[in-house]
Amino acid sequence: MSAVHHVDHVIIGAGFAGLCTAIKLQEDGETDFVVLEKCSDVGGTWRDNTYPGATCDVPSQLYSFSFAPYDWSRSYSPQPEIQDYIRSVAERSGTLDRFVFDTPAEDASWDDATQRWTVRTQNGTWVSRTLVVGAGGLSAPRTPEIEGIETFQGRVFHSARWDHDADLAGKRVAVIGTGASAIQIVPELQKTLEATGGHLDVYQRTAPWIIPRNDRVYPATERAALRRVPGLRRLYRTGIYWAHESYVPAFTLAPGLAAPATRAATLNITRAVKDPALRAKVTPYFKIGCKRILRSNDWYPALTADNVELVTDPIAKVTGNAIVTADGTEREIDVLVVATGFWTTELPITEHLTGRTGRTLAERWRESGMAAYKGTTVPEFPNLFMVVGPNTGQGHTSMIFIIESQVAYIRDALRHLRRSGAASVEPLPEATDRWNRTLQQRMRRTVWTRGGCHSWYLDAHGRNTTLWPRTTADFRRRLASFDADAYRVVAPVEVAPGEVEQ
Template sequence: MSTEQFEVVIVGAGFGGMGAAIELKKLGYDDIVVLDREDDLGGTWHVNRYPGLAVDIPSTTYSYWFEPNPNWSRLFATGSELKGYAEHVADKYDVRRHMRFNTTVQSARWDEEAQRWQVSLSDGTTLSARYLITATGFLSQPHTPDIPGIAGFDGKVVHTTAWDDSHDFHGRRVGMIGTGATAVQLIPELAKTVGALTVYQRTPIWVAPKLDFGISPAVQRLFARMPLAQRGLRYVTDGLLGFMTFVGILNFPYFRRLSIGAMDLCKIHRFISIRDKELRAKLTPSYDIGCKRPSWSNDYYRSFTKPNVHLETVGIERVDPDGIVTTDGRKTEIDTLVLATGFDMWEANFPAIEIVGRNGRNLGKWWRENRFQAYQGVSVPAFPNFLSLASPYAFCGLSFFNTMEYQMRHMGRLFGEVQRRNATTFEVTEAANTRFLDDMTKRLDRTVFYAGQCAGSRSYYFNPSGEATLLRPTTVRNAVREGARFPLDDYEIA
């Protein structure tokens, strides 16, 4: 079987992969294939379909800056609207025709002799590409907790990333493990229909009141006719999120009083919703806000005051065929187990596939032995013609689209220079990578992750070595500026 040849292989058909394809097509690249293991585009907004799913920042900010959507029905749009937006973008910018679904990439290896990437698929075939871009997202590998007996549970098991719409939850006795951002959205919805819901909490989450409102058709028409009006709203939401990031995360020691004020707001919200002092205490985090991603909800806390909802904070010892047994010996019988246990962030996602670069350097192994690092959050030395959009120090601000904005600019500058020189390879230098890593390490010292009280937060922002290397500790403005102006001699282009 002959190996298919492409100029560019992009792994992932979510917003990251689509953004990369759009930028490359703008530069004239058309021999592109976008591979995704799912059966449709949209990434996390295709995979996740659980009740209550919605974006957790204003929709005006959670969208491509070059493609505003005037049709959001709410300030915090639902998951189905985000999925629809992804389909709209794919069609408008002609990237759908480059996509192949139900295609799982297992590994990629740099062929030094051919100066190309050999990309191995699960069906045994291989694709060859001049350039490789991985856009597998930060939250792409679902985590199933390693709890004794969980595989022997006789009832229905539903992970939030594989929601079963055919399962009737009405009147069910449900056990739910996890109280992260997904649970904050899901618990109020389940509480409306189930007979009994027992929520097993390991770490409480900071939850602030949610200022959400519907956007009327008249306003939607205004946004469509006058895009500057929507740009103005985006300017406000971008500014608010940028301010929150700047004072609450990036410069924590200088604005600690504001972080305390934010925690006080969450406490007031909790007090108004829950009058039971003991229950409030169980739902109160012991770490500073910002150590892990906080959430917004007007009905999460109130859900625990319902007679059919019970919060369990004692650890789980095992799962029996008919229920869950806690470490103090108590057993709760259930017929449905919901896993809101998030994702294998570091162990399975960095990288999401095996990638072997120059001289046999294995990216996952190298990261774990030499610290997690990536120049400007996209490039790694000894990995020519390769960009990873879900890398250490990549995520910027509170919106994934902030990340995509500066990464697309980086791609435009880099590939534009490759074209200008009529070159075929690029590779970031060791010196540039080290300089960037040193800068990020220094900036982290004044973030909430290092200057705040994060012990006990169990935050996925921290890698297994305890370094907070997920987020880029700079403003969005800084990331965008460097994406457009980074020194071209930081790369060896030939």
């Protein structure tokens, strides 16, 4: 029989969200917790995405914890540096002794009688007062449903599960997708294949808007100043933060304000792509911002290379050695890379979370749509807190600001539980409905809804359940303190005489 452990708090996931929660709980004296991580290291998305060219598209000074500065090497950090940062923060935090690795949460269920969560894993069971889910929306790769893809005889892998053992030298490679990962992968593959006599096919369903990436290496003098001059690093971060917040009105109120970004993106195309036919293929048909705006200086030059073909005809099927498009053209390949994103509006973890009514969170959301109160709590699921939950995503700035805001809200909820002696808190359905009704009304005015595109921001019903339609400063203000009046608060469980509560 597997061991049963009793703790105050279980945290699922050891990426930015889970690590931030662990550090801040410890600061509050909430040391009786465990972090369950399915893999063997911290890092989450930045541990898993090791594809060639993997880099953050948010400036380094902003893409880091406000309480843990770092000596970044450049303005946009590459994946290995971000992973090193996360690992170093974890090691310095003094919380790693409560991280349990290689332990995916197989099932988590709420017991209303005991007011406890029970989390089952292959390495034991944890019973806790609260459950914090920090699994994230970019953790479960989504593979395309293409006829015959399972019959392909060569190497096939998702961009988030890069096969570093695959020998690409001189090979015929296909990349499906032109999103944030693909625009970083393709230029690297193009150079590798060009040097070894290989060829690359890029399959595009929708052309993205791409603006120049103003990346630079920090000179030694600047790095020294950031380390030694009091307040300089915070000044950098504050300036970058407000510069990015200034983009919000163009997304949420007046798309015409995005005209300068449209000009920059269009100029990015015309400078690099001289062939009229190719230029037409890479020019988006929708308003800028409707899909995530990407940053690259080498995407368009890569597409113009002699060893690259951009294919815009729909894929009909995959055979044992080729991709066949709707026009009947068959392009033979040796390696297939699918850069087709993640399960963002149907989070796989929700299939394993069972609330007080006996149904899973996935079942609830299939019935009513993905929604939460303040992106953090859900009716029927007492003492469940989600970090990076519904409608908390960002198309313009750092998710770490959102993570810190949600963790602050969770900390205040736990303070309320301690002060009041309550056993659990659960958001009221009417408060949750009011929050999401107002949010979706606001969403109707945004470029994400009215921009003429279909993006991964939208669920099966066409609702944007992914992004926050206001500034992140507004989000932080709304989560500044725990609002107990929006919750069903349950009194402590009575312990029978002679029993000891564990």
